Amino acid sequence: MDLQTITFIVVGATFALYIGIAIWSRAASTGEFYAAGRGVHPVANGMATAADWMSAASFISMAGLIAFQGYDASLFLMGWTGGYVLLAMLLAPYLRKFGKYTVPEFIGERYYSQTARGVAVICLIVASLTYVIGQMKGIGVAFSRFLEVEFATGLFTGMVIVFFYAVLGGMKGITYTQIAQYCVLITAYTIPAIFISLQLTGNPLPQLGLFGTVEDGTPLLAKLDQVLVELGFAEYTARKTGLLNMLLYTFSLMIGTAGLPHVIIRFFTVPKVRDARASAGWALVFIGILYTTAPAVGAMSFYNLIKTVQPDLSGNPQASLPYEQRPQWFRNWETTGLLKFEDKNGDGRIQYRKGGDNELKVDRDIMVLANPEIARLPNWVIALVAAGGLAAALSTAAGLLLAISSAISHDILKGMIKPDITEKGELLAARIAMAGSILVAGYFGLNPPGFAAQVVALAFGLAASSIFPALMMGIFNKRMNSQGAVAGMLAGLGTTLIYIFWFKGWFFIPGTNMAPNTPDHWFLGISPEAFGAVGAMINFAVAFAVSKVTAPPPEHIQHLVEDIRVPRGAAGAVAH
Amino acid sequence: MSTQDRSPQAYWRANMRLVGIHLAVWAFVSYGMAILFRGAEPGVDIGFWFAQQGSMLVFIIQIFIYAWQMNRLDREFDVHED
Numbered sequence: 065m066d067l068q069t070i071t072f073i074v075v076g077a078t079f080a081l082y083i084g085i086a087i088w089s090r091a092a093s094t095g096e097f098y099a100a101g102r103g104v105h106p107v108a109n110g111m112a113t114a115a116d117w118m119s120a121a122s123f124i125s126m127a128g129l130i131a132f133q134g135y136d137a138s139l140f141l142m143g144w145t146g147g148y149v150l151l152a153m154l155l156a157p158y159l160r161k162f163g164k165y166t167v168p169e170f171i172g173e174r175y176y177s178q179t180a181r182g183v184a185v186i187c188l189i190v191a192s193l194t195y196v197i198g199q200m201k202g203i204g205v206a207f208s209r210f211l212e213v214e215f216a217t218g219l220f221t222g223m224v225i226v227f228f229y230a231v232l233g234g235m236k237g238i239t240y241t242q243i244a245q246y247c248v249l250i251t252a253y254t255i256p257a258i259f260i261s262l263q264l265t266g267n268p269l270p271q272l273g274l275f276g277t278v279e280d281g282t283p284l285l286a287k288l289d290q291v292l293v294e295l296g297f298a299e300y301t302a303r304k305t306g307l308l309n310m311l312l313y314t315f316s317l318m319i320g321t322a323g324l325p326h327v328i329i330r331f332f333t334v335p336k337v338r339d340a341r342a343s344a345g346w347a348l349v350f351i352g353i354l355y356t357t358a359p360a361v362g363a364m365s366f367y368n369l370i371k372t373v374q375p376d377l378s379g380n381p382q383a384s385l386p387y388e389q390r391p392q393w394f395r396n397w398e399t400t401g402l403l404k405f406e407d408k409n410g411d412g413r414i415q416y417r418k419g420g421d422n423e424l425k426v427d428r429d430i431m432v433l434a435n436p437e438i439a440r441l442p443n444w445v446i447a448l449v450a451a452g453g454l455a456a457a458l459s460t461a462a463g464l465l466l467a468i469s470s471a472i473s474h475d476i477l478k479g480m481i482k483p484d485i486t487e488k489g490e491l492l493a494a495r496i497a498m499a500g501s502i503l504v505a506g507y508f509g510l511n512p513p514g515f516a517a518q519v520v521a522l523a524f525g526l527a528a529s530s531i532f533p534a535l536m537m538g539i540f541n542k543r544m545n546s547q548g549a550v551a552g553m554l555a556g557l558g559t560t561l562i563y564i565f566w567f568k569g570w571f572f573i574p575g576t577n578m579a580p581n582t583p584d585h586w587f588l589g590i591s592p593e594a595f596g597a598v599g600a601m602i603n604f605a606v607a608f609a610v611s612k613v614t615a616p617p618p619e620h621i622q623h624l625v626e627d628i629r630v631p632r633g634a635a636g637a638v639a640h
Numbered sequence: 641m642s643t644q645d646r647s648p649q650a651y652w653r654a655n656m657r658l659v660g661i662h663l664a665v666w667a668f669v670s671y672g673m674a675i676l677f678r679g680a681e682p683g684v685d686i687g688f689w690f691a692q693q694g695s696m697l698v699f700i701i702q703i704f705i706y707a708w709q710m711n712r713l714d715r716e717f718d719v720h721e722d
Contacts, residue, residue: 130692138691142670145696149666152703153659157710271693285688301688303678310675336721338711345703352696359692629652630719 067443071210074447075454078248079225082458085244086229086237094491097234098165098470099332104239106339110346112239113330115246115455116463117144117321117347118354119195120202121520123249123456126355128428130362131369134288134300137362139310141355143317145348150322150532152344156331158539160340161628165332166467167325167531168475174538176621177546181475183553187530188325188471191523192464193505195326198520199461200509203454210450216510222458223506230462231498235333238462245455250353252452256436256445257357260364263439270360278367287377288363291370294379296418300363306589313594320524320596323532326467337631365431368438373414373424384413393437402427465505469497525564525592529556529599537607542625548611556603563599564592651717658709662702670695 091097104112122144130137162170168188172181200219207218229237254270261273265284277283282290288300298304305313321327330347331340372391376383387405397403404425405414416424433453436445473494478485485493530553537544537552565571567581579585581592590598616622627633674695678687686694714720 135688135691138674138688141692142674142695145699146666146670149662149699149702153662153706274692275689285685301685303675307675311671314670314675338707338714338721341703341707341710345700345707348696348700348703352700355696356693626648629655630648631714631721632719633721 065443067446068210068212070443071447071450074444074451075211078244078451078455081244082225082241083228085240086233089233089237089240091232091234091236091491094165094474094487094494096236097491097494098466098474099329100234100236100239102333102335104333104335106334106343107346108243109239109330109334109339109343110348111246111350112242112333113327113343113347114350114354115242115249115459116330117327117351117460118249118456119460120199120206120453120457122354122358123253123453124202124432125429127358127361127365128431130359131366131431132428133304134298135302136304136310138359139314140317141359143314144321145351145355146314146318147321147327148344148348148351150318151327151331152341154539155322155328155535156340156344157337157631158628159328159535160331160334161337161631161633163332165329166470166474167328167535168471169479170538171531171534171549172475172479174621174624175534175544175546175549176618177550178480180534180546180550180553181479183550183557184531184534185471185475187526187553187557189468191324191526191531192326192468193508194520194523196461196464196468196501196505197508197512199457199464200505201512202457203461204509206450206453206457210447219506219509222454222461223502226458226462226465227499227502230465230502231495234494234498235329235466238459238466239333241462242459245459246350248448248455249452249459250350252448252455253354253361253432254357256439256441256449257361257364259441259445260368260435260439261360264364264367270364271356274360274363284363284367288367288370291374291377291379294377295370295374295416296379300366305591306583309583309586309589309591309594312590312597316524316528316594316596316600319532319600320528323527323530323535324523325471325527325531326463328535329467329470330463361432361435365435365438369426369431370416372438373416379417381409381411381413381415381417384415386413388412390414391438393434396437397430397434400430402430461505465498465501468501469494472497472501522561522564525560525596525599526557528596529560529603533600533603533607537604539625539628541608541611542622543611543616544607545611545614545617547614548607548609551610552603552605552607555606556599559602560595560599563587563595567592646717648717648719651713651719654713654717655710658706658713662706665702666699669698 095101159170164170168181168184171184203222204215204219207213208215229241257270258268261270262268264278265273265276267273267276278287285301292300331343334340334343373385406423408421408423414424416422436449473490477493478490533556534549534553566578569577583589669690674687674691
């Protein structure tokens with residue numbers, strides 16, 4: 065059977081599974097739609113959270129990022145996992161105790177202010193929409209590459225699938241579908257990794273293979289260091305970015321992860337406060353399986369790539385691969401345009417090195433997708449990788465769409481415009497908001513704004529500099545009042561926005577940046593992506609200063625804070 | 641816990657002490673071992689391991705230990721659910 069047929073079968077089977085689950089787990093109440101009736105087992109919730117969290121970026125792009133950045137990319141690994149420690153200890157149990165449906169709802173009630181709730185809604189929608197655009201694009205790309213259909217056809221298919229299980233099932237449908245999607249994506253990620261680790265280092269565990277030795281007995285990492293230096297690059301294991309930037313970038317990603325609303329609302333679905341703590345641990349176990357495999361995939365696929373074009377692993381240009389002898393996978397990826405060869409010196413050989421005489425351009429995103437082909441694995445493995453990439457994109461898109469639609473139906477419609485809406489009316493509004501969000505996301509997926517990739521920094525910056533501090537102070541500082549929180553959010557958000565726009569252009573319009581986006585122009589060498597950490601500190605400082613000189617919050621708010629700090633009483637679920 | 645104080649304030653102080661210890665470990669493995677103190681040791685690159693695997697393993701273990709400690713604390717102070 066040819067690759068395309070197998071891919072159709074594998075992807076079709078997984079889609080049938082998702083829709084089947086959606087029909088079985090239809091949401092009947094707002095409680096089921098927003099929080100899956102708070103009946104999700106902590107291990108199941110951990111698995112769903114992992115699928116929710118790991119997007120097309122984690123599945124497809126991360127290993128490639130590690131391959132080309134080496135040690136520096138560790139900041140993504142630590143940043144995107146370290147946030148779960150903060151969630152488990154600082155946010156999840158208390159927000160679960162609070163027992164409402166959305167993040168803006170907590171901020172609005174804790175700071176007894178519709179303004180605060182409004183600011184939180186805006187942050188949530190900007191952060192989530194940014195993310196969703198990326199997922200939609202990922203779905204379209206995966207479809208068009210593996211099923212050989214038009215980009216738009218692939219995108220519409222993805223939209224219809226998400227529509228089915230997200231609109232029908234709400235959080236309940238999404239949760240159970242995400243569990244299935246996690247199983248698909250983790251199988252698809254680890255199987256090729258195991259084969260490649262076995263081929264290269266003789267160790268079936270990629271995590272150990274990364275520190276294993278290659279054929280000639282030298283450690284894999286030492287070999288990579290040595291080859292890269294010969295080709296003119298910096299060592300794989302060396303730190304290339306500034307020390308302060310590395311620290312702050314990691315910190316920004318950690319607090320950004322803990323502050324992203326679509327992750328936080330997952331912890332509203334478990335039955336008890338203690339389940340919220342354990343659930344964060346389970347989520348990290350399931351995320352960790354992929355995240356500890358990724359560095360091995362990155363290093364090994366990079367090693368394989370270099371070995372293909374420079375078989376003797378030296379810097380000698382005469383020993384590199386003649387273009388006519390390039391392998392089949394090389395030809396396949398050349399047709400996509402993501403792998404490009406230009407014979408600059410006219411010797412008919414492929415030279416990969418740093419600087420102007422480099423003849424090979426490799427798109428980082430092909431590393432995971434091309435992996436099974438490079439290692440000559442059977443077609444069903446390649447088909448599985450396609451299904452895994454789609455599962456990662458679909459699960460994240462659904463979680464984000466739920467966060468957006470609940471902000472619209474619950475925070476804006478019920479919370480601000482029409483508080484007396486019936487449950488039935490709100491459920492209908494939530495479904496309409498969800499359908500609308502899918503259309504908007506689909507539109508942007510089809511016509512991606514040029515700045516889509518850059519806005520990811522904005523999403524993390526928003527979560528790190530506004531949402532995370534506001535939530536944390538709401539729980540840990542009883543004295544924090546409405547004025548302090550709003551001033552803090554605006555100050556943190558404002559400085560972070562200005563810093564990002566300063567180097568990336570006002571509202572990302574090309575050419576309007578005030579200074580070139582290079583390390584020697586950055587303030588203290590801090591990149592725009594890493595500035596969320598500074599924004600958060602400004603938020604904390606301003607909030608404390610303002611709350612000191614204004615009136616303390618009313619009595620009942622102080623009691624509310626005391627109440628969310630103890631677990632007892634949470635089982636009574638939602639009083640509305 | 642030998643003290644007689646079973647007030648919500650004492651529960652919160654005990655919780656904060658646990659959180660403080662865990663966050664110190666959390667920062668030590670990631671910002672410390674993986675970034676700041678890396679590179680001193682010849683031969684074995686422990687810092688690289690912490691940066692790409694070790695810190696994540698520590699994070700996972702930490703959350704489960706904290707969850708277990710808090711369950712015990714909840715019962716001790718009689719604030720547990722059900």
